[in-house]
Amino acid sequence: MIPKFKIFSSFFVFKSAFKAIKIEKIAIFSLVCLLVGCSFQQSAPRKLVTTTTEAATIESSNEVEFINLSATNGEKKPAVSLLLEVNYPKAEKLSLRGHKLESADFHFIKHVGSTLTYLDLSECNLNAIPLEVAGVGALKTIYLSDNNIKELNDEFYSLDKLTYINLDRNSLTNLPEGIAGLKSLKWLRLNNNKLSSLPADIVELKNIKRLYLNKNDFTEIPEVIKQMTSLEELSLGGNKITEFPEWLCEMPNLKRIDLYGNPIKNVPDKIFEMPSLSTLVMDNCLLDNDRKLEINKKLTDKRIKFIF
Numbered sequence: 001m002i003p004k005f006k007i008f009s010s011f012f013v014f015k016s017a018f019k020a021i022k023i024e025k026i027a028i029f030s031l032v033c034l035l036v037g038c039s040f041q042q043s044a045p046r047k048l049v050t051t052t053t054e055a056a057t058i059e060s061s062n063e064v065e066f067i068n069l070s071a072t073n074g075e076k077k078p079a080v081s082l083l084l085e086v087n088y089p090k091a092e093k094l095s096l097r098g099h100k101l102e103s104a105d106f107h108f109i110k111h112v113g114s115t116l117t118y119l120d121l122s123e124c125n126l127n128a129i130p131l132e133v134a135g136v137g138a139l140k141t142i143y144l145s146d147n148n149i150k151e152l153n154d155e156f157y158s159l160d161k162l163t164y165i166n167l168d169r170n171s172l173t174n175l176p177e178g179i180a181g182l183k184s185l186k187w188l189r190l191n192n193n194k195l196s197s198l199p200a201d202i203v204e205l206k207n208i209k210r211l212y213l214n215k216n217d218f219t220e221i222p223e224v225i226k227q228m229t230s231l232e233e234l235s236l237g238g239n240k241i242t243e244f245p246e247w248l249c250e251m252p253n254l255k256r257i258d259l260y261g262n263p264i265k266n267v268p269d270k271i272f273e274m275p276s277l278s279t280l281v282m283d284n285c286l287l288d289n290d291r292k293l294e295i296n297k298k299l300t301d302k303r304i305k306f307i308f
Contacts, residue, residue, distance in 0.1 A: 049090075061086045067112070070097035070120065083108035095120035097143070106132040114138060122146050122166070129156050137161065145169050145189075157181035168192055168212075180204035191215055191235075203227040214238050214258070221245055229253065237261050237281070249274050260284055260305075266291065272298050279303040 049065045071077040101124045109132045117140045126147040134155035145168040157178040164187045172193040180201040187210040195216040215238040237260035249270035258281040265286045292306045
């Protein structure tokens with residue numbers, strides 16, 4: 001008969017060996033994960049093949065992904081004419097910021113290819129959005145700020161892959177119906193225009209997260225916004241709004257409200273129940289100091305901006 005202490009000793013040795021093997025496997029697995037993780041962290045993001053040249057022909061034009069013809073700090077602007085002579089079948093991004101463009105200049109679009117997802121036409125002296133732009137169906141991001149655009153044409157609303165539009169500092173007085181066609185839109189910037197209302201079908205933008213309407217001619221927060229339940233950020237600073245509507249406090253996903261510089265005298269108590277609110281900006285409004293102190297006290301975990 002095998003003594004009990006030997007059986008116990010053998011079991012203990014076996015158990016210890018099993019533990020050691022298990023620990024070793026875990027250590028090897030952890031080391032592999034660490035090395036793989038490091039390799040991922042060390043991998044540099046893909047760098048777009050860029051051209052800023054004025055040359056009429058470019059040997060590598062078939063590989064160019066970013067055509068950057070904008071100019072900063074007083075640099076001489078590269079000639080737009082090169083776009084009329086060279087094809088860029090892989091172009092993803094195009095910047096013409098700062099050029100004074102004529103409608104005839106937009107024939108370049110047929111040379112850029114159907115892969116363009118980013119277009120910067122800021123500071124280009126535009127009075128309208130060129131019809132050719134509507135033909136770039138893959139566009140996701142467009143900058144049209146600092147022009148003199150007075151209206152949006154129906155063709156522009158056909159760009160259903162757009163996720164970001166910047167129309168800051170233009171001359172828009174209204175947005176025509178049809179904006180629902182921009183069904184992928186997540187971020188719409190319309191600061192520094194002349195808007196006083198929003199179209200009814202803007203509620204169909206089911207993916208929109210950020211709406212910026214600072215420095216326009218609004219006298220009230222458009223009630224149509226009430227139905228834009230996906231909104232996370234709403235900016236209406238620098239308008240002529242006098243009331244903070246109670247329904248604004250019922251928007252389920254609204255995280256940031258910016259109403260700076262409006263002659264608003266009060267905020268409803270429902271603001272203390274907002275489920276998602278993280279930031280409230282109301283500096284240079286007309287709230288009395290007692291109300292500001294109360295809001296600060298009850299929303300201690302929020303970022304509140306007042307001027308006392």
